[in-house]
Amino acid sequence: MTPDGKGVIPMVCVSVKEGTECIFMTKKGCSFNGGVCHQIVEECRGCNRASEFDSGWYCTACPDPSVKWKNGHCNFATHIAKEVQVEKTKINPLKASKRKGR
Numbered sequence: 001m002t003p004d005g006k007g008v009i010p011m012v013c014v015s016v017k018e019g020t021e022c023i024f025m026t027k028k029g030c031s032f033n034g035g036v037c038h039q040i041v042e043e044c045r046g047c048n049r050a051s052e053f054d055s056g057w058y059c060t061a062c063p064d065p066s067v068k069w070k071n072g073h074c075n076f077a078t079h080i081a082k083e084v085q086v087e088k089t090k091i092n093p094l095k096a097s098k099r100k101g102r
C-alpha cells in the first residue's frame with residue numbers, strides 16, 4: 001500500500017531541491033533535461049514561486065526558468081500578474097459613455 005492510499009508513490013527530489021515532491025523524479029533519479037533544475041533568472045526576482053534551497057534559488061513551478069522568459073513573460077509569474085490584470089480592466093472611455101446613456 002502507498003502512503004496516500006491511492007496507489008501513487010510520491011517522488012521526492014534528491015538533488016538540488018532536496019525534499020520537495022517533483023514530477024521529474026523517477027526511481028532512476030531526475031529525468032529532467034540535464035538531470036537537475038536550473039536556477040532562477042533575473043526576471044524571476046520578486047516572484048512568489050522562487051524559493052531558496054541549500055543549493056541556491058529555484059522555481060517551484062518550473063525546472064528551467066530561462067525557458068519561461070524566452071518568448072515574453074512567464075505565465076506562472078506571480079509578480080507580473082497584477083500588471084496584466086490592470087491592462088485588462090482598462091475601459092474604453094467611448095464605450096463607457098455609451099453605457100451610461102442607456
Ligand code: SF4
Pocket residue numbers: 040041043044047048049050058059060061062064065066068074075076077078
Ligand atoms: S514562476 Fe516564472 S517568474 Fe516565477 S520563479 Fe518560476 S520561472 Fe521565474
